Amino acid sequence: MKKSSSEGNSTHIYSMDKFAGKGERSESLIHNSGGRNKRVKFSYKCDVCHDTGWILIPQEHMQPLAIACECTKAKKLKSEWKTSGINTEMSTQTFSNFQVWNRSSKLAKDVAITFYNDFNNIRDNKQNSILFCGQVGSGKTHLSVALAINLLDKKIKVVYMSYRDVITKIKRNMLDDEYYTKMLSKYQTCDVLLIDDLFKGKINESDINIMFEIINYRYLNHLPVIISSEFTVDRLLYFDEGIGSRIYEMCKDYIVQIEKEQGNNYRLR
Numbered sequence: 256m257k258k259s260s261s262e263g264n265s266t267h268i269y270s271m272d273k274f275a276g277k278g279e280r281s282e283s284l285i286h287n288s289g290g291r292n293k294r295v296k297f298s299y300k301c302d303v304c305h306d307t308g309w310i311l312i313p314q315e316h317m318q319p320l321a322i323a324c325e326c327t328k329a330k331k332l333k334s335e336w337k338t339s340g341i342n343t344e345m346s347t348q349t350f351s352n353f354q355v356w357n358r359s360s361k362l363a364k365d366v367a368i369t370f371y372n373d374f375n376n377i378r379d380n381k382q383n384s385i386l387f388c389g390q391v392g393s394g395k396t397h398l399s400v401a402l403a404i405n406l407l408d409k410k411i412k413v414v415y416m417s418y419r420d421v422i423t424k425i426k427r428n429m430l431d432d433e434y435y436t437k438m439l440s441k442y443q444t445c446d447v448l449l450i451d452d453l454f455k456g457k458i459n460e461s462d463i464n465i466m467f468e469i470i471n472y473r474y475l476n477h478l479p480v481i482i483s484s485e486f487t488v489d490r491l492l493y494f495d496e497g498i499g500s501r502i503y504e505m506c507k508d509y510i511v512q513i514e515k516e517q518g519n520n521y522r523l524r
């Protein structure tokens with residue numbers, strides 16, 4: 256289990272590196288070749304392993320010990336995203352690509368960026384999550400994905416869960432205890448979970464039970480979620496109070512509820 260909050264005596268420091276970084280840093284060295292100073296530029300995606308994927312730990316009288324670098328885990332995660340149809344390296348769903356076309360969409364974008372800026376300070380708190388809900392076609396998925404990609408760039412492991420696909424897959428394998436537990440724990444324990452299109456389609460009792468197990472675990476352990484759903488907070492509460500109230504509590508500082516008006520659907524402008 257992950258440690259719970261350190262509210263009260265929080266010592267988080269917010270770094271100002273905003274949206275620029277891709278984790279890349281370059282070093283310049285001056286080489287002296289043939290009397291001329293030549294600048295040689297090195298650039299690694301990972302400063303820890305210099306893109307080898309391994310960290311070598313020297314040992315006395317033995318071969319160095321090789322352990323896998325954190326960045327390989329990040330790579331695995333990104334390939335999982337790709338399987339879900341999102342290329343995190345070349346996604347067009349970025350903050351800068353998000354078209355603001357009215358007040359609601361501007362507010363949605365502002366809240367998403369504020370959440371991103373606050374994230375380091377709030378991630379261990381009880382209120383550490385964000386909900387985009389309401390109007391279909393208002394860019395909820397776009398902003399959720401943009402947010403997730405920015406967090407991934409900061410080496411925070413965000414797992415993408417396409418609600419309908421994942422719930423269908425879990426239900427199909429419900430009798431396989433081992434698979435069920437493994438699937439569930441992936442969504443329960445990751446750093447941040449993005450649930451896309453929560454409660455899309457017909458929902459029944461087992462959908463609710465599965466979602467409760469995921470949400471409740473994350474709620475109890477103060478693990479953030481990013482949720483998009485076409486349903487308003489009231490509707491989420493109506494579907495299941497246990498799930499709805501937990502989501503509300505986790506997200507209440509960052510709720511973007513877009514009302515169902517024609518002007519709020521980007522595709523119908």
Ligand SMILES: [Zn+2]
Nearest residue numbers: 301304324326
């Ligand atoms: Zn590395």
